[in-house]
Structures are given as C-alpha cells and as structure tokens.
Amino acid sequence: MTSEIEYILSKIETDSPIHAKKLKKNFAFFDEPYYDFTTPFLKKYLALLASENKTLDFAVACYLNMIADMNSETVAFFRTGKYSSTTFSEVNERVYANPEIMEYYMHGLLLSQFLWKHHYDSFRFFYENLPKYVDNTQNYLEIGAGHGLYLNKALSVFDEKTPFTVVDISQTSIDLARKFNTNNKVAFVVKDIFDFGDSDTFDFICMGEVLEHVEEPLKLLQKLRKMLTSGGTLFLTTPTNAPAIDHLYLFNNVQEIRDLITEAGFSIESEMEFPSEQASPEKIEKYKIAVLYGAFLKVK
Structure with a gap:
C-alpha cells in the first residue's frame, strides 16, 4: 500500500471509522497491477491539487461529502424503491449547474477509483481490452x-x-x-x-x-x-x-x-x-x- 493511500485511509478513519473499515476490506483483493496503475496516477493527482493550493485533506473531505450524499440517497432508496430524482432538469439545476457540488463530487469520484474495488475492476476491464x-x-x-x-x-x-x-x-x-x-x-x-x-x-x-x-x-x-x-x-x-x-x-x-x-x-x-x-x-x-x-x- 502506498503512503498516499495509507494517509487517505487514515484521514477517512478519523472522520468515518465504519466506512474506513469497509474500504480496508477492498485492499485484500488488490493485486500488483493495481499499485502499478495507482502510484503514477495518484502522483499526477497530487500535482494537480498542489497547482490549485489544495491538499489530500481537501480531496478526502470531498470524498466524505460524496459518501454522505450517497448514504442519504441510499436511505431514501430503500424506503421508496426508487431514486430521489426523476428529471434531468432537476438534477441539472441542483448538481451539474452548481460548481460547488460538482467540485466535491468530481474529486470524490476520483478518489473512489483508488478505493472501490468495483471501480478499479471496471477500469482494468477497459484498459486490458483497449489495445x-x-x-x-x-x-x-x-x-x-x-x-x-x-x-x-x-x-x-x-x-x-x-x-x-x-x-x-x-x-x-x-x-x-x-x-x-x-x-x-x-x-x-x-x-x-x-x-x-x-x-x-x-x-x-x-x-x-x-x-x-x-x-x-x-x-x-x-x-x-x-x-x-x-x-x-x-x-x-x-x-x-x-x-x-x-x-x-x-x-x-x-x-x-x-x-x-x-x-x-x-x-x-x-x-x-x-x-x-x-x-x-x-x-x-x-x-x-x-x-x-x-x-x-x-x-x-
């Protein structure tokens, strides 16, 4: 596990220990190609953050904001059996046209690529077949x-x-x-x-x-x-x-x-x-x- 990933997990564990426990289970399934992919891309991401005077702490906060949104949506989903939004215009106004929400959402999704096994597996399926x-x-x-x-x-x-x-x-x-x-x-x-x-x-x-x-x-x-x-x-x-x-x-x-x-x-x-x-x-x-x-x- 890279030092950057360890730092991300430790920050998440401080604010959301239950979610961190769930994430750590994923790392038992990650293989060497995962780290070959993660290390250079994460370094590129850190450089991007630095160019905007932001840190991994900012990225983790974005990720946890995204998780909080998903938890709320999940509660509603299990109560109603459907997604909370029904029209594109509603989502566009509430999410896509809101730079503040889109910023933490995009950074949160980016971190999920390193932390969620199913996101990594789907990306690997893509790049292994691409040639x-x-x-x-x-x-x-x-x-x-x-x-x-x-x-x-x-x-x-x-x-x-x-x-x-x-x-x-x-x-x-x-x-x-x-x-x-x-x-x-x-x-x-x-x-x-x-x-x-x-x-x-x-x-x-x-x-x-x-x-x-x-x-x-x-x-x-x-x-x-x-x-x-x-x-x-x-x-x-x-x-x-x-x-x-x-x-x-x-x-x-x-x-x-x-x-x-x-x-x-x-x-x-x-x-x-x-x-x-x-x-x-x-x-x-x-x-x-x-x-x-x-x-x-x-x-x-």
Missing part, C-alpha cells in the same frame, strides 16, 4: 468527462495521431478532465450529445457511467448507434441499484441493461459484472447490492 481496438480506430469520443481517468489511459494506448473528443454538459467536469490531460490533440467540448449532427461519427466511443444519469437511456443508445462508424465500438459502464444525487434511471438488475442494449440495436462483444460488495448472487439480488456492468458493444 485490440487500436487498428480500427481513427477517432475517439468520450461522453461524460468525469475525472479524466479513462481518457488518460486511452491517450497512452491509441496512436498519437488519433484525434480525441471529450464531451460533457458540465464545465466543472470538463475543466478537471482537461487539467489531467493537457494534450493538444484532445478537443474538450461542453455540449449535449444530442446536439451532435449526423455527420459526427466515431470509430470508438467510451461512455462510463452515463446511462443512469438520463431519463431515456434507450434514446441515448440509439443516438450513439448512429454516431458509430461501420465496425465501430462502444464501451459503456452503468450500475444497478446505485442511488446517488444525480442518478435518474434505475436498473434493477444486469439483465435489464442487456435487454436495453439489444433493443437499441447493439450486440455484446464482451462483458463483465462488478459487484460493489463481495456477496453471493442471491444476496446481491435480495439486498439490492449495486453491481457495475461493463461491456464492449458492436452495432448489430
């Missing part, structure tokens, strides 16, 4: 800039001449992704994906944890189907039973995601399921434990 798509990719689109981690890896895998476009509706998210990826071949765009025209097509589209943020995920997938070139690939992740301040569409189980993918006109080339907790399939279903689903898709 097989290099030869057929002339341009790359990422929807939902997030913390820029997936983009960072893709930039190191695809040919240096490959143009990249990153689109997000949040300026805060775009700004954070740009700070992590200061590469002049990346076009960062604050835009709604539905505002892209018929001539905007891509060979590879990456969309990590976006479907649950929209009211009509089928409509979004159908839009992306039109944006893929012949033989193009869509990589996506989305969770089941994962209440959060900006989640709108509830997938009750992984089969619902598969059915939506098929209805949208895609076939599944490869897929994985990443439970947020180590539990049997029966317990996952009974207790509505979140599962992060990831897949590489082709147009049928």
